[in-house]
Amino acid sequence: MEALFAITLGVLTASGVYLLLRARIFPVVMGLTLISYAVNLFLFAMGRLRTGVAPVLGKSAEYGDPLPQALVLTAIVIGFAMTAFVVVLALRGLGEVHSDHVDGREPDQ
Amino acid sequence: MTLALIIALPFLGACLPLLAARRGRSLCAAAAALVPLLGLILLFSQSSKVFSGMVVKSSVAWLPELGLNLSLRLDGLGFLFALLILGIGILVIVYARYYLARHEPMGRFFAFLLLFMGAMLGLVLSESLLLMLMFWELTSLSSFLLISFWHHRSDARRGARMALTVTGGGGLALLAGVLLIGHIVGSFELSEVLVAGETIRAHGLYPLTLILVLLGVFTKSAQFPFHFWLPQAMAAPTPVSAYLHSATMVKAGVFLLARLYPALSGSDWWFYLVSLSGLATLLLGAVTALFQHDLKGLLAYSTISHLGLITLLFGLGSDLATVAAVFHIINHAIFKASLFMAAGIIDHETGSRDMRRINGMWKYMPHTAALAMVASAAMAGVPLLNGFLSKEMFFSETLQQNLLGSFHWLLPIAATIAGVFSVAYSLRFIHEVFFNGEPVDLPKAKPHEPPRYMKIPVEVLVFLCLLVGMLPGWTVAPLLAVAASASLGGELPAYSLAIWHGFNLPLAMSIVALLGGVLVYVLRQPLFRWYEGLPELDAQGIFRRCAGVLVDFSRDLTGLLENGSLQRYLGLMLGSALLLAAFALAPLADIDGPVALTPMDGITVLGLAALALTALLSAVFHRNHLVALMILSGSGMMVALAFARYSAPDLALTQLSVEVVTIILLLLTLFFLPARSPAESSSLRVIRDLLLAVGSGILVALLAYAVLTRPYESIAAFFLENSLSGGGGSNVVNVILVDFRGFDTLGEISVLAIAALGIYALLYGLHLPHPALDHNGRPWSTDSHPMILDSLSRALLPMALLVSAFIFLRGHNLPGGGFIAGLITAVALILQYIAHGVAWTHARLRFSYHALAGAGVLIAALTGLGSWAFGRPFLTSAFGHFSLPLVGEFELATAMLFDLGVYLVVVGATLLILSNIGHVSQDESSKEVP
Amino acid sequence: MKALRGLPHPLLSLLLTVIWLMLVNTLSFGHLLLGAFLGWAIPLLCRDFLIEVPRVRRPLQLGLFVLKVFGDILVANLAVAKLVLGPKERLNPAFVEVPVAIEDKFVLAVLTSIISLTPGTVSADLSADRRTLLLHALDAPDPGQLAAEVKRRYEAPLLEIFQCSPT
Amino acid sequence: MPFWIEALVSLFLVLGSLFALVGAIGLYRLPDFYTRLHGPTKATTLGVGGMVIASMLFFAGRPEGPSLHELLITLFLFITAPVSAHMLAKAAMQKKLPLAERTRGKPW
Amino acid sequence: MMHAPILPILLPLFAGSLLLLGHRLGRGIQRRLSLAATWALLPLSVWLLVLAGDDQLRVYALGDWAPPFGIVLLLDRLSALMLLLTALLAGFAVLYAVRGDDERGPNFHALFQFQLLGINGAFLTADLFNLFVFFEILLIASYALLMHGNGAARVRASMHYVLLNLLGSSFFLIGVGTLYGLTGTLNMADLARQVASADATQAPLLAAAGYLLLLVFGLKAAILPLYFWLPRAYAAATAPVAALFAIMTKVGLYAILRVFTLIFGSGAGELADLAQPWLWPLAAITLAAGVFGALAARNLQTQLAYLVVVSVGTLLVGIALGTAEGFAAALYYLLHSTLVSGGLFLLADLIARQRGELGGELQHGPSLRQPALLGGLFFFAAISVAGLPPLSGFLGKLMLLRAVPVGSPALLMWSVLLIGGLGLLIALSRSGSTLFWRTSGSPVAEAGADHLRILACAGLLLGSLLMVVAAAPLQAYVQATARQLLDLSPYLQIGMGGAA
Amino acid sequence: MLAYVIPFCLVVIGLALALNLVRLVKGPSLPDRILALDTLYINALALIVLFGIWLGSDLFFEAALLIAVMGFVGTVAAGKYLLHGDIID
Ligand code: NA
């Protein structure tokens, strides 16, 4: 399963990076979202992939590594804050430079 | 201490003229002159020691490990230079008092002059080479200010910048040279360096060291090929030229030659580099001087030529030549200063410096003319004047050298030619200015003698020319002796300062030079025509062009690197990461680690495949934003399921909630953003991006797989063991969040609060036009608040809040917690915004989101602070199990208070963000947002 | 139940308390207290948002009506399953306009919800004057009959239970 | 766990999942958006209801006692599914999405 | 006393959240609160510096959880020094801001305090993931501060800055994740112990993680090829923000210094001195690119931004050396360049204000209202930045030059440093003579500069002089700091739960 | 018995999810995609409930509840977007 999981992360990353390298802000934001999915899953997987071992005491015989889960939680929240900032920055950009190009100007200009 | 005071005086005194300037020009000058006067007194207080051959030293340790100490030294050479700097300084101050116009800022002028004087004094009185170097660069800086004194003139600005660039740059080379000397000798103190000549010359780095030092010397002393800046510096007020280009600034270079003579001289490298450069400068300066029509230009090239002469003498490497060099330093300083001052008087009185227009001044200013003529004669090397004596010694030395082998005769001939031209340009100066008919078209109609006191400095100097020229043994001999012996660092050779040495070859050379000079001057017309025909070497133009090329190159390069394209920058960053990672991973023998893989099951395979597929498809469909967003949301759901599948219920909850809030956020912005991206990537760009994307994907997959198949020992066991006993909760992830690593969480909610603040500021005053049509060109529905949604959303709110409370309260022991609870509350309230609009909702939500977020952070932080009262570190948790009748046992934990803070921040920040975006399309009238 | 001072929405409070007990899955006294507290506090907190629910005149009839609706949902689903899995030609999709008499917003919302959950119909739109409900039916050979059926089967009982509109 | 409970759980699970599948099939194969809307709104909702009841029964057999909270999910879905469907139908009509040819009473 | 290390974090945290809570309070109260909180950092950090001066490492275990399990703060000489520098810079920046720049948009002071929270936290934490969190705090605050006042140029600059840093944050997480996945720990000292004992099957993976971190820090530090966000961002920022940002690149350099001495430093076994071979050439090309940028600049603020790049390259030379002398020189230069860059950004604003619409454009323009004052300050700052005597820039450069061992690398680094200095001399003399001398007409500015603004600007610039006067004790401090950094054993004690 | 029933149900729900995904990708209209997404959420809810039974764990209840809440709000927001553009107006 680890191989498939790793490949999935790879596909997520690749799709995200491709989108990140687009010129318009919305695809870029989607790329960031995909990358953050990949990164969060990666960080989470560093506690290893196991089933039925949720780290809630008394609910199972064994427990998985809770630390990466806590880290990912933090990362998700921070990622949300950042995404929100970027999209609003894009709105501001729309108001100030009238373009959704990441360089703040249409390529011909 | 005295030495330090001599140096410090001008720096401290620089404010005196600034202060005195308001009280009148004479007082200002007097205040300025007071400084070198005091310096002279202090200097002379040391004279007995110096003349007895002692080296006066003082040292204060400053940065000993750096080799930079405040150590000073006064020996004969330093004395000589200090004397010139202070003495001529006083004269220049007196002169400038009358030279500067009434409207010019005299206080500032003298302040700059005193700064420069201090730097020069520091330079010649330093014992530490590093300290000397500091003063060296200070002279460049302060001379920059002096040369650019008339900064409204572009030639002054450019001349100053050129001088600074060349001499400052040379200073940097010198710094490297000095550091190498320090490296070789192990000390920067002159007393150690000067006795280590053998070691230095034997060292492999000697040639490099010498070249670097000479770069400093040659740039400063305007030696070929760095001579070009000096004539440009003539844009300075004449007192500046008189000071900088006779006795001080340009002499700093030859001072260094004299200073380091024992340490660096005595090798072929020295001989060839120094003497050939000196020779070239000597000839070039002498010849070019003749053809200058500008009075100061002539003097500038003459200065270059004389500096060449001095350099050549040092280059010859004999003790006698060194004596001659030191002697010529003195003589040149005296006559050149007086000549510049005379030129300044002429300029001042006629308004011009063009010798073709200034004629017949003898009639208008006979006194000045007489002084100038004597000084010129000294410059030409006419007997009975000081210039003659040192030039005679020079001729004699050129005859003595035998380093050029069979070409040894070249040097005396070249020296004679230089002498010829020297006489010719001196003659031109005298003849064309003071005689040669009537003035032509001068700006000032009736030239006359300058004020009485303006001439006094010139008179003093000319008197000295005569005195030294006629009574050398009585006047200059002791000074020369101590200075030369200090430079040589040992015994003086036998030499005679007599005026008459009998008929000998040097005398013959002098006579040839005098007669030849007259001849050349008489035949000057064809020479002038020849010179005009030469391709013009406009140093300023070349310099400007060089600077232009440099700037253009910089602009091209910078534009090439920093082309303003984010895609390029991101590509570079990703490329760097791939490169570094590939480099790191190359030695990895086996990707597979020893840990066995877990088996596959159908539903997980399907889920992961769906995740990968939706990700891929959202990239494929990315140009249609909304379609891609919908597909992307599918990925988000799959991620949540993956968390659930692999034992992370809290993560699944969080992912889900954040996902939905993000979708709402993106939908809010999509309303304003274009619905589609244009197809604008070139196929090359697409290929590049695909390569980077695939590379990044492979890197992440590889890292993940490699790590997952390797064993690890984690600190997790500690958390599992202590969660209940130490943290009071059985949901270990939550206990980590609010207790073990509560500090991270505090940071995380700060990020959220800051983002909300920043977003509020971003949206402040932003009003985007409400698109009238949807992306297909149809008008939007006017039914913005459908009745069913309206009713049911209101009915759902209490239930959602209840669920929120449920998730919050059980978070410590079961999946949930303040963060998710906060998002549920926020989403439930956002639903009200969606269902009823901003105005309706705001009317019912009467609290400030700002304050809510602030209160949240504050509560969390105060909870952490509470532990201080119990002498525990920040964020130390406490919990207890309590029991009440009927209710039974229940738990209270400070962590819950902390979690409440988290909850409030999430609610406040999320609502602040979303409601304010919603507000962007509102009319100005309904602004004020909580 | 009448609204009391300090307990403005007793029914809602009760409902929330019950839901709380369901949520926590325990019947301890502590949770009863907590649930009651939340049931009291939440309506207070969001009192400006709460929708007016007309008084129930016939509680018993309401219970029967709920059961009937659940039965209809089950039956409807079997029917829909048959239509979904069967050949597409068997479908007779139609838009049907149903005039509605209910005026109360909440009850109207309940009606549209029930319509959407039951016999092959989805309430697609409500006219601006809230007088006409537009339905989409998956299989309606006779649209007129469908409209009448909806009015008879769902609207009439609701009107009776809540007595929210003069008929 | 007693056999009859297990059997009941199994029954509800199978029924629930099959209804969910029916909803998905409807979403997949029905001819236009409006017809597709019916599957998820009804069948899927009911399917989930079935599974939730199965879950309730399953956990009721454990020492902690009966588990009723799953019912809330169903309750919630029954309240929300019509609203979602209504919003989407309104949106589709706003966009004038194409109707299956056989549709009668076309509103435009 | 015991809580000392956390105070520089708590002070801005409480100030920031109070400002948030009272965001409707009057400007005056907000300003006073912000000023008080910022200036209180100064005595506090002096105290911490004195505390750190006894060469003991002070560990503050948050939540009373011992390392490596809980998060710990670490106060050593390096962190104390960085805190002091931040306090100085921030104090003057906020002083400048309260004269009106804070009114250009909402929430300035709260954001400013949160910015300090992030910076101070990053300097104090000894936990790698916590470092990530503080990085994010300082980044999000910097995004918002960069946009303070809004406007097209700021939007363009911010977009690049934000997006590049978001990618950087992803790298950070992957790096931290990989490290955790192999070592099972996050405490830097504990990581150092684990990394040191890594075998050949793990080392390449750890190295990859290390390089990802290097990239992240390099992005913050603005090292080529990652500095491109900087010129526009710094040039576009409001003056007090740009001044405060002078410390931002230094946070990246600090992180490089910390992580690549402790975790991947000389004691890292197979991975010893992981970054050093890359830092040499990077330092040189960064410096060169910065100098060319400064020469190319058409606008004063842009030129100053490139000077920041130059300073990064310069002090990276010292870090690349990996020796105590190199570190000491780099730290001295770091102090110098931060203060002077900060002061220069304020000065540029003062100048631009007196040039009307022309602002900082390097063209012939109107006369200034206070040419002597501003020109004098500019001359002073330019000397310092170009590394000419007698100011701190010279001493810093001298220390660096002396720290480079004589040999073939010296040839390269000396050349780059010295020729770079010449380039700066040319660039600054060009811009200075244009701004102050290529003028005509009467001044367009109605009045002279605000006194408090001048005080803020001059205060920072005079730091350069102060650093010369106090060069000896400062050198002693930075040398002791460098020695402390290179002596790993006390640090490693922390990872094992002991407070060394 | 459950040992056979659960895998069967997993396959059935998996199939349903796959069909949802097909509709999500295929569209053709935006309401179709939103509907598919909404259905995906509810099927995911079913999957999670199934998961809980499979693992015998009641830790999945909150996730299921949350999907119900969040999926609804997401769908409403998207629906309103299509309807009115400005979802918070
Ligand atoms: Na809106």
Ligand code: NA
């Ligand atoms: Na129906």
